[in-house]
Amino acid sequence: MSPANTTNSEDYLRMYRQMVRIRVFEDHANQLYLSAKMPGLTHMCSGQEAAEVGVCEALEASDKITSTHRGHGHCLAKGAEFKEMFCELLGKAEGYCRGKGGSMHIADQANGNLGANAIVGGSAGIATGAALSAKRLGTKDVTVCFFGDGALGQGLLYEVMNMAALWKLPVIYACENNLYGEYSKVEEMAAGPLTARAAAFGIETHVVDGQDVLAVNRLARDLVERARNGEGPFFIQLDTYRYYGHHVGDINREYYRSKEEETFWKTKRDPIANFGKWLIDEKIAADDELKAVDKAVRADAEAAVAYALAAPYPDAAEVRLHVFADNAA
Amino acid sequence: MREITLSKAVNEAIAEEMRRDPTIFVIGEDIAEAGTPFKVLSGLVTEFGTERIIDAPISEPGFMGIAVGAAMTGSRPIVDLMFGDFLFLVMDQLCNQAAKTHYMSGGKLKAPLVLRTNLGATRRSAAQHSQSLHGLLAHIPGLKIALPSSAYEAKGLMKTAIRDDNPVVIFEDKLMYNDKAPVPEEEYLIPFGVANILRKGSDITLIATSSMVQVAQKAAEILAAESGISAEVIDPRTIVPLDEETILTSVRKTGRAIVIDEGHQSFGVTAEIASRINEKAFYHLDAPVQRIGAMDVPVPFSPVLEDLTVPTPQIVVERARRCVKGELFYAA
Numbered sequence: 033m034s035p036a037n038t039t040n041s042e043d044y045l046r047m048y049r050q051m052v053r054i055r056v057f058e059d060h061a062n063q064l065y066l067s068a069k070m071p072g073l074t075h076m077c078s079g080q081e082a083a084e085v086g087v088c089e090a091l092e093a094s095d096k097i098t099s100t101h102r103g104h105g106h107c108l109a110k111g112a113e114f115k116e117m118f119c120e121l122l123g124k125a126e127g128y129c130r131g132k133g134g135s136m137h138i139a140d141q142a143n144g145n146l147g148a149n150a151i152v153g154g155s156a157g158i159a160t161g162a163a164l165s166a167k168r169l170g171t172k173d174v175t176v177c178f179f180g181d182g183a184l185g186q187g188l189l190y191e192v193m194n195m196a197a198l199w200k201l202p203v204i205y206a207c208e209n210n211l212y213g214e215y216s217k218v219e220e221m222a223a224g225p226l227t228a229r230a231a232a233f234g235i236e237t238h239v240v241d242g243q244d245v246l247a248v249n250r251l252a253r254d255l256v257e258r259a260r261n262g263e264g265p266f267f268i269q270l271d272t273y274r275y276y277g278h279h280v281g282d283i284n285r286e287y288y289r290s291k292e293e294e295t296f297w298k299t300k301r302d303p304i305a306n307f308g309k310w311l312i313d314e315k316i317a318a319d320d321e322l323k324a325v326d327k328a329v330r331a332d333a334e335a336a337v338a339y340a341l342a343a344p345y346p347d348a349a350e351v352r353l354h355v356f357a358d359n360a361a
Numbered sequence: 362m363r364e365i366t367l368s369k370a371v372n373e374a375i376a377e378e379m380r381r382d383p384t385i386f387v388i389g390e391d392i393a394e395a396g397t398p399f400k401v402l403s404g405l406v407t408e409f410g411t412e413r414i415i416d417a418p419i420s421e422p423g424f425m426g427i428a429v430g431a432a433m434t435g436s437r438p439i440v441d442l443m444f445g446d447f448l449f450l451v452m453d454q455l456c457n458q459a460a461k462t463h464y465m466s467g468g469k470l471k472a473p474l475v476l477r478t479n480l481g482a483t484r485r486s487a488a489q490h491s492q493s494l495h496g497l498l499a500h501i502p503g504l505k506i507a508l509p510s511s512a513y514e515a516k517g518l519m520k521t522a523i524r525d526d527n528p529v530v531i532f533e534d535k536l537m538y539n540d541k542a543p544v545p546e547e548e549y550l551i552p553f554g555v556a557n558i559l560r561k562g563s564d565i566t567l568i569a570t571s572s573m574v575q576v577a578q579k580a581a582e583i584l585a586a587e588s589g590i591s592a593e594v595i596d597p598r599t600i601v602p603l604d605e606e607t608i609l610t611s612v613r614k615t616g617r618a619i620v621i622d623e624g625h626q627s628f629g630v631t632a633e634i635a636s637r638i639n640e641k642a643f644y645h646l647d648a649p650v651q652r653i654g655a656m657d658v659p660v661p662f663s664p665v666l667e668d669l670t671v672p673t674p675q676i677v678v679e680r681a682r683r684c685v686k687g688e689l690f691y692a693a
Contacts, residue, residue: 096434130467139466146433147466151457157426158458164427165434168386168412173434188454191423198418354468355502357526 041316047089047245048311049325051081051304054105056326056333057114058276061104061121061135065280069341071123074135077105079275082303083208084109086248087176087270090256096144096162096175098155101136102274103148106178111143114336125346132346132354144173152213153179153186156205160192163203163264174202174259182213184222184229196265197233204255205230205267208242210274215288230267242270243303246310273297362543368401370512370544371477371533374519375402375439377548379409382437385523388415388424389441397441399479399538425451425476429459432474437523442478445532446492451476459528460503473526477519479535480623481572482660482671491660491667495532495571496622496629499600505553506601507531510574512542514598517551525553534572554602558611562593565617565681568608568634570597573621573672580677588678590685600630608634609642616647617684621672626654648684653677 058078064070077084080102088097088109099106107117112128120127121135128138139147146162149155159177166173183189184207196203209226211218218226227237240251248270255266275298277285311317365373379385387402393416396403406414417424421442428438442448448455459472480493499506505527509515515533522529559574560581569577574596581592593611597604612618618638622630631652638650656670683689 098430128467129465129469132467133465137465139470141466141469146430147462147470149458151453154453154458155430157423157428157454158430158433160423161427161430161432161436161438162434163430165431165436168431169384169435171435175430188422188426191418191420192426194418194420195423195427354464354466356505357463357468357471357473 043089044311044316045325047085047249048304048307048317048322049329050085050089050109051245051307052326052329053114054081054084054108055304056329057104057108057117060118060333060337062276062280064121064337070121072134073279073281074121075102075279076276077102077274079297079303080105080208080210080242080272082245082248082307083206083242083270083272086245087206087252089249090252091144091174091176093143094171095173095256096146096159098146098159098162098175098177099148100155100179101148101150101152102180103138104135107138107140107145107148110140110145112138112140112145114333115339118336118340119343122340122343123345124340124343125350126343130346130350153183153189155179156183156186156189156192160196160201160203163196163201164199166202167199172260174204174256174264176204176206178206178208180213181207181209181211181218181222181226183207184226185213190229193230193233193235193265193267197235200262200264202259202262202264204259205265206270207268208270208272210272212274212278212289214278215282215285217288226269227267235265235267237267237269239269239271242272243301243306245303245307273301362545364541365512365544366539366541367509367512367515367533368399368538370516371401371519372403372405374516375523376405376408378520378523379413384435385437385439386413386415387439387441388417388428390417390419390443392416392441398443399535401538402441421447421450422454425454426458428474429454429462429472432459432472433462433470437473439475439477439523442476444490445478445480445494446489448478448494448498455504455528456498456501460501463527464503471526472528474528475522476528476530478530478532480532481534481536482623482655483667484536485662485664485667487662488659493532493623493655495530495600496624496633498530499630499633503528504601505529505599507553507599508571508597509533510571510596511537512540513544514551516544517549518598520550521553524550532571536572551598553599554604555598556604556607557596557598558593558607559596560592560594562591562615564591564615564685565619566593566595566608566611566615567619567621567677567681568595568597569621570600570623570630572623576672576674576677577621579674580681583674583678584681588682590681592681603634605637605641608638612638612642613645616645619651619653619677619680619684621653621677623655623671625657626652627657629654648687648689651680651684651689653680
């Protein structure tokens with residue numbers, strides 16, 4: 033762990049809490065799936081919390097993000113609430129998207145989340161366009177485009193990174209390299225260094241330990257500030273790991289990765305445990321304070337799940353709503 | 362009234378809207394100094410600069426996606442897609458992203474963008490620069506589809522498209538760019554979903570879109586002059602939304618209908634409109650509803666072959682005559 037010079041104890045504790053919220057949210061999402069209470073399936077991001085929180089804690093509410101099918105962490109880190117998120121996962125009317133998007137399409141416009149995306153790499157254009165808007169309209173907003181290593185196979189990403197570099201757009205391409213695109217190892221699918229792709233366009237690239245929330249946050253603060261001042265775009269490779277399979281149903285996965293590897297990341301490289309230990313070692317928080325955070329977050333999640341399970345489904349009349357925006361031409 | 366080309370009409374519509382609304386920008390390939398290969402946007406960069414008339418690399422999915430993101434965050438982009446055939450390159454960004462954003466977000470996000478492109482064969486441009494793909498997009502909920510059939514229509518529909526809060530795809534007939542028509546100096550908009558009855562008639566209804574409107578008009582003139590058949594000609598103007606009522610009212614009066622469209626005939630616009638007539642005006646029909654679309658073949662290069670693939674006034678005249686005579690109950 034390396035201290036971030038611009039943060040104080042309050043910031044540290046908020047980052048800890050946000051990471052715990054993501055971990056706890058995913059545990060509950062998994063339980064909802066296993067107990068057959070959640071329609072469809074979902075992709076969990078447990079293990080990647082430091083990357084998500086470290087980046088989003090560097091952003092203002094009006095800054096934008098685009099997210100992925102593994103998007104619960106981005107959404108929570110950018111400010112979303114448990115209740116509306118669980119409602120969305122269960123297809124309930126009070127969900128962020130009135131139950132029409134589900135896990136893979138949660139958008140939270142009020143907090144600058146332009147949406148998760150079920151097409152791998154599908155939001156690269158949207159993020160770059162949001163940055164073009166910000167530059168043209170002079171809003172000073174920065175956009176972070178989250179994607180996984182699997183999206184490095186998509187041509188769209190290269191087209192828009194080229195334009196972002198040509199036009200100096202305030203966008204940060206945040207590649208969460210969790211070592212697997214679906215069921216395949218990154219080194220079997222991506223030739224050469226990952227950052228070389230962005231470097232080819234003259235984009236400044238960085239590689240950071242995505243399990244170290246302070247290192248991620250320090251880098252993100254610096255790049256967000258510079259992007260705001262017109263120095264963008266940037267590319268960050270966040271080295272991280274996903275604890276679960278590609279999705280909740282991907283249980284038997286030894287054919288593509290070993291239990292030993294999973295155990296190593298979970299026991300030695302866990303971003304929450306390591307950050308908690310650092311907070312205690314640095315005397316920023318006591319052990320029982322952190323335990324109280326964990327407990328409070330779990331209670332919040334349980335209440336939100338209970339609320340969402342009891343919440344009403346959308347009215348049948350909603351099925352035809354929102355195909356078109358209202359201003360009838 | 363002054364007459365201007367379709368090309369000039371589109372240019373005027375975009376310029377007027379850009380003066381009114383600073384959030385509008387245009388993005389596409391060779392649109393600034395070059396003004397597009399068809400020169401439709403010539404001169405706009407002089408007035409609005411390269412900040413608003415943005416030359417993009419040859420990366421159609423990329424700038425389509427950028428337009429979607431810009432539209433979701435307060436801009437109103439106009440995407441210039443050089444040829445309608447390139448739609449296949451932008452399908453994910455247009456159909457999975459732009460078209461679904463509003464619905465998937467439960468109405469929170471909007472993507473108010475215009476994709477202007479073209480359709481139409483017989484320019485001797487072969488199979489990848491000649492297609493008419495509007496029917497394909499009309500299948501996707503969330504997209505509006507406008508099909509101007511003259512300079513007047515092109516200006517009024519473009520202005521409406523730009524002000525619409527949804528993704529709108531507007532197809533211009535690339536063979537009509539130099540065709541002139543009366544266009545008023547003063548501002549006007551043409552609302553979506555309101556068909557235009559170009560010619561009143563009592564024996565048969567010809568429903569025609571875009572490039573096929575002039576084909577239907579010509580056919581109606583020939584039918585009146587040579588066969589004494591009175592054809593009503595309707596241009597739906599937009600196929601999404603579709604002004605079903607105007608079409609049904611006409612068919613209930615005439616009892617016969619031919620739908621003419623330059624998209625491939627199978628599974629296309631002609632099928633959809635014919636089907637709605639069958640569903641909603643069946644007992645008013647004196648003959649089966651007829652469809653005339655482009656031949657179901659890739660557009661061939663050789664002029665001799667290419668000309669065989671698109672509907673002509675003569676084909677429409679012949680079909681209309683047989684329809685009115687009652688010869689079409691068993692086979693076209």
